[in-house]
Structure formats: structure tokens, C-alpha cells
Amino acid sequence: MEKYHIVGRAGAGSLIAEFLFREASIDYDISFPDPAEVKSATFYAANPLGRIPVLICPDGTKVFETLAIINHITCHFGDLAPPAGTPLCDRYHQFLALLATSVYPAYHRQHHTRYYGDEAAAEAIRDRARAEQRVIFDYLESNLDPYICGQTLTAADFYLYMLSRWDLDKAAMRAGRPRLTALLDEMRARPSVAEAIAAQPRRPKPA
Numbered sequence: 040m041e042k043y044h045i046v047g048r049a050g051a052g053s054l055i056a057e058f059l060f061r062e063a064s065i066d067y068d069i070s071f072p073d074p075a076e077v078k079s080a081t082f083y084a085a086n087p088l089g090r091i092p093v094l095i096c097p098d099g100t101k102v103f104e105t106l107a108i109i110n111h112i113t114c115h116f117g118d119l120a121p122p123a124g125t126p127l128c129d130r131y132h133q134f135l136a137l138l139a140t141s142v143y144p145a146y147h148r149q150h151h152t153r154y155y156g157d158e159a160a161a162e163a164i165r166d167r168a169r170a171e172q173r174v175i176f177d178y179l180e181s182n183l184d185p186y187i188c189g190q191t192l193t194a195a196d197f198y199l200y201m202l203s204r205w206d207l208d209k210a211a212m213r214a215g216r217p218r219l220t221a222l223l224d225e226m227r228a229r230p231s232v233a234e235a236i237a238a239q240p241r242r243p244k245p246a
């Protein structure tokens with residue numbers, strides 16, 4: 040079988056595909072194109088917003104949007120999604136959606152603030168993003184047992200861990216949230232996660 044290919048960026052949203060492939064022992068290739076290349080017209084054919092990650096399947100099909108990539112990998116490999124039609128599956132998709140539609144965009148607003156307003160509004164935009172995340176982190180804290188789906192480890196836990204890596208104040212994110220802290224520490228120590236992180240190229244320093 041031809042290998043899967045991930046179009047990614049070091050330490051960014053492509054990590055989730057790497058975690059899941061490694062958990063399922065699936066060999067993959069990954070490339071880290073220059074940011075300008077990702078914003079080119081050719082890349083727009085794969086993702087209209089010129090964003091990563093994009094997953095290129097062995098048959099050439101391109102899948103973008105993290106939720107679709109997670110779904111593709113968990114449908115084909117491993118056991119990181121609860122069986123369809125079960126209450127656990129509903130819970131899994133609910134938390135995946137919460138992470139993808141609220142937590143991920145709130146990090147995007149903090150790391151790519153220029154898309155959302157001019158410099159004068161930047162701090163307010165970041166503050167509101169952090170405030171929204173605080174509500175969700177508290178909600179997560181009261182729902183973890185120890186994983187998002189109770190005793191069942193799922194792809195949602197890997198996704199939460201990836202997102203948490205982008206927090207600009209990790210001490211504040213963890214403070215008063217012992218369950219969240221324990222889950223993030225456990226995820227960080229998993230071989231699939233540790234190996235994917237160790238394999239990330241260093242990002243070139245801005246000129």
C-alpha cells in the first residue's frame with residue numbers, strides 16, 4: 040500500500056494525524072511546506088483557506104479539516120472511536136465538536152489575531168478567546184473521568200492534548216484543574232505522542 044502523506048507544520052494541527060497514525064502503527068510520510076507555499080493557488084485547491092493539516096490518502100484523495108481527518112483515520116485504523124450508535128459515540132462526537140469549533144478557533148484567534156481585527160483590537164480579541172476557553176476548560180475538568188469518554192481512551196483525548204500545547208499560559212490553564220492536568224501529563228507520556236513530538240523539525244526563526 041502507498042503511504043498516507045500529511046501536509047503539516049511543525050508542532051501545529053498536523054500533530055493529531057501523527058498521533059493517531061502512530062497509535063495505530065501506520066507508517067506515514069509528512070511534509071512541512073513553507074507558509075508561502077501553503078497560501079499559494081495550488082494549495083488552495085486542497086484547502087480553500089490555505090490551512091494545514093491536509094491528509095493525502097494512498098488513492099490520492101485529499102482530506103482537510105481536522106475533524107474529517109480524525110474521522111478518516113479512526114474509521115480505518117485502531118480503536119480510538121467508540122462504536123457508532125452508542126451513547127459513548129454521541130459523547131465522543133460532542134466533545135470533538137466542542138474542541139474543533141470552540142477551543143481550536145480560540146487558539147487561532149490568539150495566534151493569528153491579525154485575521155480578526157487591527158492592532159488596536161488585538162488584546163481584546165485575545166482576551167475574549169481566553170475567556171471562552173476558561174469556560175470550556177472548567178467544563179472539561181468536571182467531565183473528565185479520567186478521559187473525555189470516561190474509562191475509554193479516544194481520539195478526542197489526543198486532540199485535547201494537541202490543542203493544549205498551543206496555550207500561551209499553560210500554568211493558568213492547568214491551575215485548579217487537577218483532572219485536566221493529569222490527563223495532559225498522561226497523554227504527553229504516551230509513546231505515540233512523545234515520538235511524534237520528538238520527530239518535529241525545528242521551525243526556522245523569523246528573519
Ligand SMILES: N[C@@H](CCC(=O)N[C@@H](CS)C(=O)NCC(=O)O)C(=O)O
Binds near residue numbers: 051052092
Ligand atoms: N478548521 C481547521 C483549522 C486549521 C488551522 O487553523 N490550521 C492552522 C495551523 S494549526 C493554520 O493553517 N494556520 C495558518 C493560517 O490560518 O493562515 C481544521 O480544523 O483543520
